[in-house]
Amino acid sequence: MRHSLDHSFGLQRTASDRDALEGKLEVEAAAAAAHGVSRIPVEKQHDKACDDNSDPSLEMKKARRIIGFARFMAKTRQRYCVLSTLGKDTNLGIYTGKALRTDDVVNFPEIAIPLLFREWGEHVEGVADGTLWDRYIWEGEVADLETYTDRNRIDNRAVFVPGVGCTVNSVLDMNNIESTHGSTYDTAGLHRSRDPGTGAFSPYHSALTTAVTDIAPGAELFASYGDYWVPSIPGVQVTLDEVLDVTEDFLQNDLYEFVQSHRDADALTPDVKEALFAFVKDFPLPNQPFSNLPRNVPWADVERAIHKAVTHRKHTDTTTDNVSGESSVARQFIREQSIRDLAWLDEHGYCQDHLRPGRSTLPQAGRGAFATRNLPAGSVVGYAPLIHIGLHGREVLRITYPPSEHDHHVGNVDIDGENGTTPRTNYDLVLNYSFAHRNSTVILTPYGGMVNYINHGSTTSGRANVQVRWPDKSLIAHVPSWLEQDPIFLSETVEKIGLSFEYVALRDISEGEEVFMDYGPEWEQAWQTHVEQWQPVPDAERYQHTSEWKDLIGKDERGDSNMVLRTMEELESNPYPPNVVTMCRDSYRVTQAGTFEWLPVLRQGHERVYCNVLERKQYKSEADDSVANDESNPSVTLYVVAMQVGSARDNRVEERSDADEVGDADEWIVVERVPREEIFVYDRAFSADWHLPNVFRHPMMIPDYVMPLAWMNGPPEDAF
Ligand SMILES: C[S@@+](CC[C@H](N)C(=O)[O-])C[C@H]1O[C@@H](n2cnc3c(N)ncnc32)[C@H](O)[C@@H]1O
Known part of the structure; x- marks a missing residue:
């Protein structure tokens, strides 16, 4: 038995304590919702950077989600990750140890780790290593990632959201939980102008999962992945x-x-x-x-x-x-x-909520994992199945940045110079969340709940309070004989998971304590060297992600979308941060006078063009041509923008056969009467911290005491 239900934080409180706390949190959550403290609503996540809105039903929805989360916090009790009851018990599943009500939050908010090494929807045929990853990739939209090109908003961004989202099974029309879209962008107080830890961890958080129906204690949780997703992955359960x-x-x-x-x-x-x-x-x-x-x-x-x-x-x-x-x-x-007996779950399951996320006590580390209850020495505080890459992980996880017209904004210059030909490469961010060994090609990435938040603390310093080990028996996601197989076997076994880590307390850990494990001496050395050599990129002080910047520029009582945009003239004395762009759709008509006027968008395409605000004009109404000059009359502000229509034609280059038709990217037109909500404020593609050229990249090291001899196929050519 790995843990006892009686260790549950929730159960140690009296019922009245719990009720009081729950009531308090509900009130706080409702108050927070009323003040607009919330996540970006699902409906708006495709255009995150630009607008929110004040639709009362959305506010209600937000408030219900926050209350759901408050209830979850107040009633902390165990949830499990165990064998699935479905089919022939061939895959993992998640069960709830407590009753959930509709809209209750199921888990602590998870991290969302953006991926560049693999695109969403790209299931590479015939490439063995890394193919297993196809099952754990979500569409980047899920976590509100910035796009990878400015002008096309649906390019195939990919994200890895460990925890419940990776483990839950899907029986499509029986889903009882739903992953809430969107994320909170949080750099844990670090800034690229002063902090060497910038860009070394994911800033995207709060991938919440909520119940969509009442769920009985012991029931398996099912999500709907979406019919369209599934058939592209052979053999998926x-x-x-x-x-x-x-x-x-x-x-x-x-x-x-x-x-x-x-x-x-x-x-x-x-x-x-x-x-x-x-x-x-x-x-x-x-x-x-x-x-x-x-x-x-x-x-x-x-x-x-x-x-x-x-x-x-x-x-x-x-x-x-x-x-x-x-x-x-x-x-x-x-x-x-699919409903299991709680005692059975206690016996066979791994509790997934011993740890919660929070800002690390280490200043450069970002976020960390904290104990939700007292965890005795020797107890399993976390469990993670591992996504393995057998042979070519270093190639698979090495990414090449496309040369783009904005590279100079993020220090992402070609190594030959600004107009050079050799694109910059680096390891993908997920490497920092993966394990490797100096004497092997094997790379393992854990996807259990919360374990990806565990930071490094060395054993010698006494900071490490957990360590990893292999489970001592065969499990659905752990086949002990794989530890005797060689990396070629791992590289060829891409249809299933067969390795897991248990995270075990090295000593008694108190509720609220941060949990650390030893990433190994190579990691520590690499981090120290990074800190010593780190220099900020040019112009770093001016960088501000739009999630912070929007608040600073001010918004009126109607919300972000009404944030006043600056004209080009105003920008000269009061510029936006260099990472910010304004864009809109190329939707306009030619008036009888030969000028261009905004046409309400009929084509809800995903392509955008750059635009610059020239002027703000007040009209009596959107439909009324007359300019409002009486300040006391209600009026609407419409924008006059310069629109780079040539870039729209560039967007469609691939679809055209006749290259002569391609327009001049420098072709700009002036469009009148553009509503504010049709001008989008975005972070430039590749401008986020994790794309910077001076970021720390290093895997955690598989400790020698767990490293199987059979996997030691020699130091890889491309050492970290
Ligand atoms: C597996 S992640 C741990 C979670 C991470 N802190 C986060 O916020 O997502 C590993 C990364 O966390 C940071 N980190 C972990 N331990 C650290 C330490 N002792 N000092 C500085 N940074 C640390 C480094 O950026 C490292 O690459």
Whole structure:
């Protein structure tokens, strides 16, 4: 047994303590929501940098989410990461140890680590190493990442969100949780003008997951990954709606019908029916619809349930052959079987909420992991399955920055000079969250809840209070024999996870204490060298991410989208930070007078063009041409902008066959009457801290005491 329910922080408080705390947090959360302290609403996440809005239903939604989180904080109790009950127990799953109500927050907010080494939706065929990663990549939009090109807002950004989002199973129309989109951009107080830790950790946080329905204690959590995502990943353990429909159709229209139509046959005894059912369930050929048939349930029970469903359907719906939804017997059994006994979870599961995130006590480290309860020496405080790369991790994780017209803004110059030809390379940020060994090509990235927040503290200094170890038995995500296989095996085994770390307390850890592990002497040496040699990039003082900058420039009571944008003339004396751009869609019409006027956007495309504000004009209304000169009359502000329409044609270059049609990127036109909400304020592509050329990159080192001999295939050519 790894831990006891009685160790739960929540249970140590009296019921009235808890209620009082819960009430207090709810009040605080509601107050925070009322003051607009919140995350970016889901509906607006595609255009994060520009606007929020004050739609009351969104405010309600925000407030409910915050209250949900407050409830979660007040009722901290264990959640688990254990075998899935689905199918044949072949993948991990997450269970709740406590009852959840709709909108409750399920977990502590997770980190979101942006990825450049792999694009969203890019499932590379035939490349073994790194392919396993395809299953753990989310669309960058999920965490509100800045785009990778300024002008196209849907380029394939990718993000890694460890924890619940990586472990949860999907039974598509049965989802009971939902990952909340968006993130909080938080550099933990570090700035590129003074801090060597800048860009060495991810600034994107708060990937919350919320319950979309009431959930019983012990129930497995299911998310919907989206039907469109799943088929592109071979063998992924997701049950599609349509597969469940086939299962249901087989159960009700084939098996049940067959049994009914032969019910007078002497040979069809109860034993024969059970044998027939068992045969189909364990059909020797891989067949997903059959593998979703109710397991560990006798046919007699299934038959009774189908009978009930069929009778119910006859009474309620005589016109369609509806076998999904409420009357779906397969779904009903999956739901029932996915609830585990709490004692069983306690015995077999790994608690995922012993740790919570917070700002590290180490000034340059960013955020860290803190104990949510007293954790005794020897107890498992965290658990993480590991995404492995066997042979070519150093190549896979090495990224090349595309030369772009904005490189000089972020110090991202080609190494040959500003107009040179050799693009800059670096390791992707996720390397800092991965383990490697000096004498091996193997790279392991943990995806358990909260463990990615654990910072380095050396054993010699006495700061380290946890260490990693291999689980001592076979688990769904840990196959001990892999520790005896060589890196070639790991590089070829890309269809499943087979390695996990346990994070074990080296001594008693008190509630609230920061948790540290020893990343190894090489890491410590590399960090010291980095700090000694670090220099800020040119013009660093002027950098401000838009998430902070928008607040500073001021907003009126209607919210960010009404932030007054500066004209080019005003910018001369009061410039934006160099990383900020203004953009809009190239949507305009030519007036009879031959001028250009904004046309309300019909094409909701994702392409943008650069624009510069020339003038702000007051009109009586958006539809009214007359300029308002009476200050006391209500009026709207519309913008006159210079729009770089040539760049829009550049955007479409690839789609054109005739190169002559391509316009001049320097072609600018003046467009009148552009509403404020159609001008977007963005961070330039590649301007965020983690793209800087002077950032620290180093993996944590796999400790020698856990490093399998079989993996030591010699020092890699490209050492870190
Ligand atoms: C696995 S992450 C730990 C979580 C990270 N602090 C965060 O905010 O996401 C490793 C990175 O954290 C930072 N870090 C960890 N321990 C540190 C230490 N002792 N001193 C400075 N930075 C540290 C470094 O940027 C390192 O590359």
